[in-house]
Amino acid sequence: ADYLSEDADGLFDLAADADQKQFPFIFEKLTAHEVRAIALGNAEITRAVPEDATEEGREALALRQANAAVILLRMESADQIWPLLRHTPDPRVRSYIIHRMSPLGGDPNAIIAHYHQETDLTIKRALLLCLGEFDQSKLPEQDRTSLIDTLFSVYQTDPDPGLHSAAEWLLRKWEQGEQIAAIDKTLRQNERQLRESEDSQDSPRQWYINGQGQTFVIFDASEFQMGSPESVASRSPMEYMHQRQIGRRLAISTKEVTKAQWRIFDMSAFVWAADQKQLFPYVRTEDSPMIGMTWYEAAEYCNWLSKQEGIPMDQWCYQPHEELVYAAGMKAKARFWELTGYRLPTEAEWEFACRAGATCSRYYGQSETLLPQYAWYQANDEGHTWPVGSLKPNDFGLFDIQGNLSEWCYDAYGDYPSDSAEPVDDAPKTVAVEDSVRRVLRGGPYGYPARNIRAAFRNYSLPVNRTYKYGFRPVRTYHSYAVARLQRAHALTQFDEAIQQHRESIEELPIAGAHYGLAKALRKAGRFDEARVQHQIVIQLLSEKVGDEILQKPASLDGVRFSIAQVYMSLARLESDAGDREAETAVWERVVDLLEKKPDPENPVYWGVIGQGLYRIGRVGESRQAMEKTITLRGETEPTIRGGPRWWYLTMALRQLGESEKAWQYYDRLVEEVEANPSEAMLRYRSEAAEILGENP
Secondary structure, eight states: OOTTTTOHHHHHHHHHHOOTTTHHHHHHHHGGGHHHHHHHHHHHHTOOOOTTOOHHHHHHHHHHHHHHHHHHHHTTOOTTTGGGGSOOSSOHHHHHHHHHTTTTTOOHHHHHHHHHHOOOHHHHHHHHHHHTTSOGGGSOHHHHHHHHHHHHHHHHHOOOHHHHHHHHHHHHHTTOHHHHHHHHHHHBOOHHHHHHHHHHOSSOOSEEEOTTSOEEEEEEEEEEEESOOTTOTTOOGGGOOEEEEEEEEEEEESSOOBHHHHHHHHHHHOOSOSOOGGGTTTOOSTTSBOOOOOHHHHHHHHHHHHHHHTOOGGGOOEEOOTTSSSSTTOEEOTTGGGSOSEEOOOHHHHHHHHHTTOOSSBTTBSOSTTGGGTOOOTTTSTTSOOOTTOSOOOTTOOSSSSSSSEEEEEEEOOOOOOSOSSOEEOOOOOOOOOTTSOEEEESOOTTOOGGGOSTTOEEEEOTTOOOTTEEOOOEEEOOOHHHHHHHHHHHTHHHHHHHHHHHHHHHHOOOHHHHHHHHHHHHHTTOHHHHHHHHHHHHHHHHHHHTTHHHHSOOOTTSHHHHHHHHHHHHHHHHHHTTOHHHHHHHHHHHHHHHHHSOOTTOHHHHHHHHHHHHHTTOHHHHHHHHHHHHHHHOSOOOOBTTBOHHHHHHHHHHHHTOHHHHHHHHHHHHHHHHHSOOHHHHHHHHHHHHHHHTOO
8 A cells, every 4th residue: 555655546446455454554545535536436336247247256346346335435425325225136235335334434424314315215224234333332322312213213113124124123233122122012913903004004014013023024026036046156956047926915024933932832732842951052042033843833833823813714824634733634725825824935935035136145145254144054153043133134124034044934845847938826736745745944044054045045854853943934925905805705705694694583582592693603704893792792691690699609500600601711712713812811710700709619510611711821730620620520431521621621731730641641531532432623632632742751
């Protein structure tokens, strides 16, 4: 630099090619030639990539243009650099600028000032990611506080999903995670609330937070180039490049399902448990992704999530097999991609979401140098998963879509089409799933080398396999509110006749039984508000029938009081279908309260019903005692109690209490009863109990 101190062009070339250590010294010399340096800088950032450029040549030019952008910013001549931050199919220049502004001495205040003026959303996303590379101590406290307030406003109200996630990442980077969690609680919506809010907004947000606290981003998945070119050194022949047409709007989780989220599921579904000692070395925090679930369990979670959110059952995407369990023989419904329930992404949907419009091997560009800023993998993972959302998102707003875990996809693994000149429709087969047929995994997990952390990289495993590198993120087809209403109206036609018949019965004879029939029909149709009203009418009519008698003596539960409890149990199921867990628990608490006020200790039905309620509200030990009381009173010849086999409830309770040996004894009794009464319901109970004990034999 000293030798070239009078040579502006030579100094500029040195600065454009400089690394982080060299740049400050060369730039200091270059400031003596500011006018010429600005001219050279503007010329450099507008240079086109030669058509015959090699991959190395493209990378070298991108680095030079990033350095030139910093030179222009530091010389207060940045007007021409901001368009370089617009997202393009090859975003490598943009990404290098994001990561070079801070170490090469760029001014964060200039970035903040331009953020407030900029209208291009993709540039605004990049500016926020760029600010995250600066130590917040470099900003005056007043400026930092003002910016954080702006970021919180963006996070809560801006409709753009990419900007929402960029703001989230920057806020977490600046230690605002607790405030984000508090805001998320206020933004949670189940399906009904989501659709109502969408219908009331002039410009609906293209993201939402569901009742479980998971953020989903919404975008249109169209035609794209799937696979990788032969020029990629680590390319597999199974990544054959072709055009794929998806043609639907998707909502996909911004993060992989976490340990905390999976625990809620495993407590109710008896699947792979979240809290296992052998998992702790690999999943160290509640917000790290859950690992080790099978493909079947991931599919079951998706149906469970649909139920929790209040999505009607006819829109759920997976059908368990004939024994009503999620295992070999289950399958996706025909044309499941037209339904609105949660599901696993198709392989094409996953790659489209990962690329976020990029055509190069990674969504930020090609460079392995920048990979640790975007993905947890062999070079930076330290042998375990990391909290979701810690690294930068892609332009759709997705975190950890590369690295951290390999993510289950719906598809069976197979060759890409190689002989089609037309785009291939994304319409996977929906045949029954087999244990011996491999399913697709995408993303590349921790522990894998950089060559496998690419958008086109494909992996596979059998659906029964568990490894500590597998996880998933749910997706759904997201119709507009108007389309969803039309589809739902068509699907519910089957319930209209039953509802009308019940209404006519009420007109003829307005008794509790007629209202109860209408309540159940409305629940099945997903008309939850109307169903709640009918349940309350039934409870009122039955309560009037009992009158003061219930206060004087413990009325038989085979009579009116049991009927009231039964209606409350139906109401609890309604709240479960509606996805309101708090309301469901509150109803079960009402059942228990109703029965505990006037116990009927010699009635086995009493103990069976209250045992269910106690289990549902978390009083597991008392639930076990109640179930055992039914056996003592009724003997061991009656296979079921109202609401399900008592052996099944005892198996659940004992499993949670850690008494595995006795749980197995009750399971054996359940198997005997199923053999004597092999109904569909009893087969389901047996399969669920077997799955419970399969994890803790």
